[in-house]
Amino acid sequence: MLIKIAWRNIWRNRVRSFVVIFAIALGLWAGVFASAFVQGMMEGKINSIIQYEISHFQFHEKDYREEFKTELYLENTSEIEKQLNADDRIIGYSSRLIAMGMVASANKNGSAKIVGINLDDEKQVTKLDTRLKEGSYFEGIKRNPILVSTRFAEKYKLKLRNKVVVTVQDLDGEITAAVFRIVGFYKTGNGIFDDLNVFVRQSDLRNLLKIQDNDVHEIAVLSNSSDLSDPLAKEYQGQFEDQEVLAWPDLSPGMRYIIDIFDVYLYIIVGIILVALLFSIVNTMLMAVLERVKEIGMLMAVGMTKSKVFMMIMWETIFVSMIGAPLGLLFSYVSIAYFGKVGINLATDVYEEMGFSNVIYPYLEAAKYLDVTIMVVFMALLAAIYPALKALSLKPVEAIRKI
Amino acid sequence: MSHLVIEANKLSKVYEGVVPVKAVNEVDLQIEDNEFTAIVGPSGSGKTTLLNIIGGLDRPTTGNIKVNGNELSGMKPNQLIDFRLNHIGFVFQSYNLIPVLTAKENTEFIMLLQKIAKNQRDERVESLLKEVGLGDRMDARPSQLSGGQQQRVAVARALASKPDFVLADEPTANLDSASAFKLLDIMAQLNKEEGITFLFSTHDQRVIERARRVITLEDGMIKSDEKR
Numbered sequence: 001m002l003i004k005i006a007w008r009n010i011w012r013n014r015v016r017s018f019v020v021i022f023a024i025a026l027g028l029w030a031g032v033f034a035s036a037f038v039q040g041m042m043e044g045k046i047n048s049i050i051q052y053e054i055s056h057f058q059f060h061e062k063d064y065r066e067e068f069k070t071e072l073y074l075e076n077t078s079e080i081e082k083q084l085n086a087d088d089r090i091i092g093y094s095s096r097l098i099a100m101g102m103v104a105s106a107n108k109n110g111s112a113k114i115v116g117i118n119l120d121d122e123k124q125v126t127k128l129d130t131r132l133k134e135g136s137y138f139e140g141i142k143r144n145p146i147l148v149s150t151r152f153a154e155k156y157k158l159k160l161r162n163k164v165v166v167t168v169q170d171l172d173g174e175i176t177a178a179v180f181r182i183v184g185f186y187k188t189g190n191g192i193f194d195d196l197n198v199f200v201r202q203s204d205l206r207n208l209l210k211i212q213d214n215d216v217h218e219i220a221v222l223s224n225s226s227d228l229s230d231p232l233a234k235e236y237q238g239q240f241e242d243q244e245v246l247a248w249p250d251l252s253p254g255m256r257y258i259i260d261i262f263d264v265y266l267y268i269i270v271g272i273i274l275v276a277l278l279f280s281i282v283n284t285m286l287m288a289v290l291e292r293v294k295e296i297g298m299l300m301a302v303g304m305t306k307s308k309v310f311m312m313i314m315w316e317t318i319f320v321s322m323i324g325a326p327l328g329l330l331f332s333y334v335s336i337a338y339f340g341k342v343g344i345n346l347a348t349d350v351y352e353e354m355g356f357s358n359v360i361y362p363y364l365e366a367a368k369y370l371d372v373t374i375m376v377v378f379m380a381l382l383a384a385i386y387p388a389l390k391a392l393s394l395k396p397v398e399a400i401r402k403i
Numbered sequence: 404m405s406h407l408v409i410e411a412n413k414l415s416k417v418y419e420g421v422v423p424v425k426a427v428n429e430v431d432l433q434i435e436d437n438e439f440t441a442i443v444g445p446s447g448s449g450k451t452t453l454l455n456i457i458g459g460l461d462r463p464t465t466g467n468i469k470v471n472g473n474e475l476s477g478m479k480p481n482q483l484i485d486f487r488l489n490h491i492g493f494v495f496q497s498y499n500l501i502p503v504l505t506a507k508e509n510t511e512f513i514m515l516l517q518k519i520a521k522n523q524r525d526e527r528v529e530s531l532l533k534e535v536g537l538g539d540r541m542d543a544r545p546s547q548l549s550g551g552q553q554q555r556v557a558v559a560r561a562l563a564s565k566p567d568f569v570l571a572d573e574p575t576a577n578l579d580s581a582s583a584f585k586l587l588d589i590m591a592q593l594n595k596e597e598g599i600t601f602l603f604s605t606h607d608q609r610v611i612e613r614a615r616r617v618i619t620l621e622d623g624m625i626k627s628d629e630k631r
Binding site for chain 2: 001005008009012294295298299301302303306308396
């Protein structure tokens with residue numbers, strides 16, 4: 001009966017109840033969607049890192065990542081490649097030669113990361129060929145083709161088939177340069193990556209650096225799943241102790257830190273919204289209690305215990321919250337599912353400048369919905385306490401005097 | 404043989420303030436079972452305060468009050484709530500039904516608090532609502548009933564717990580003559596046929612005329628006690 005009374009009580013003032021329910025639903029949607037937006041942004045960034053930059057894990061010579069010296073290369077990588085070829089968890093790998101050097105066009109010069117790639121291997125691992133905006137994937141130019149990003153081309157005022165001079169330090173420590181010709185423009189959506197990386201054929205860079213065949217600076221490996229990154233890296237590190245094998249979060253520690261921070265972002269933003277909602281619910285329920293002083297007083301007078309009055313008000317508050325919350329979550333789910341497919345185009349380069357994609361695909365793990373539900377239930381209980389205590393403070397005799 | 408249902412000795416109630424007000428002043432009162440008694444007096448004479456003390460809603464400043472031999476003054480708040488539920492029926496001037504419950508549910512509500520089994524509840528609710536002439540309005544909510552009908556539901560509710568007596572504070576004050584007479588007829592019939600003790604606080608002449616005992620209060624003291 002208590003539950004029946006509580007349920008019917010919330011419909012005594014339909015407009016007020018609907019306003020609160022709508023406020024809860026809207027607030028929750030805003031919080032969850034904002035979190036999904038940020039999470040989608042992070043997922044985009046992680047995918048970008050895995051797809052274009054790091055892959056799931058990489059092999060390097062020890063100290064290479066700190067010093068970037070040309071001579072710190074992986075020697076005779078055939079044993080590593082043999083193991084990777086035999087592992088059915090590995091989708092593909094790409095061996096790279098890397099040099100930090102200068103690129104000069106007729107209009108500008110600046111630093112760049114010159115990456116020497118095996119064309120077919122790189123297609124398998126980073127799908128670089130699918131990111132071409134103009135030109136071709138190393139076709140049509142026989143001698144020293146170079147692939148740069150559209151952003152790079154814009155800054156250096158480059159067109160297809162234009163020449164650029166690439167200057168690097170070779171294995172002997174000598175400065176050496178070669179003329180490359182623009183074969184195509186790529187775009188990954190990660191502005192920082194696009195600004196820095198230019199791609200050349202590995203054989204061309206090998207000639208410049210004077211590094212022998214089978215020696216490379218980096219082997220980037222793509223596995224079946226991101227979840228395998230850490231375990232596979234550890235497994236291969238055990239097999240190749242003289243080299244450094246690290247998974248993508250360790251290769252990009254800043255990213256791991258950001259992910260950890262954004263993991264709690266959901267809880268912070270939803271928490272803030274719930275606190276605001278809490279006051280709104282408390283205010284509404286308090287009004288509902290104070291306008292029923294006589295009735296509550298009568299209930300106590302005829303023999304309803306304080307605990308039952310307390311529970312009645314608690315139920316009313318919980319009902320209001322529990323109608324609003326599923327609505328908010330449902331709306332969140334639908335909108336996240338929709339925008340997760342079509343994406344949200346921010347139509348600005350600001351995010352790209354920071355290394356994020358301009359098109360965000362909101363995403364939220366299923367477990368997070370459960371977490372938010374638990375937070376809402378907790379908030380509802382918390383919001384219910386004060387109005388319920390207020391009801392308890394009423395004295396039946398005072399209510400009776402008003403009759 | 405009749406016995407004392409209510410026994411008040413030297414009851415006083417003082418409301419503290421800048422000027423303390425003695426609302427009830429050393430009242431001695433005995434009510435036997437099966438009485439149909441009206442406490443009358445002008446506004447501020449202490450009728451409602453006395454009724455509240457008798458009903459365990461308020462505590463006397465001095466004196467003591469026994470209901471069926473149970474001393475109320477020494478009871479803890481929770482004991483008092485339990486005592487009111489099982490021993491006292493209340494009828495208020497403004498009916499005070501639960502607006503979201505039907506007539507049937509309003510009547511049944513008290514028995515639910517008493518944890519009475521459903522079949523017993525159903526039987527008693529039906530019987531009580533028929534007795535007060537609302538057998539055909541059991542599923543109506545208070546807003547769908549007239550004032551007189553609502554007050555009859557309140558009487559059924561007061562009787563649902565099988566109380567030792569019913570306290571009715573100005574029960575006819577908000578009713579038109581026809582409704583007031585009908586209500587009084589029902590209460591008089593319940594008193595006569597089922598031996599239910601009624602104690603009214605009123606200044607309604609229609610109630611006073613029906614009462615078999617009239618206690619007149621003035622300035623918190625009993626001025627007269629007339630048995631008819």
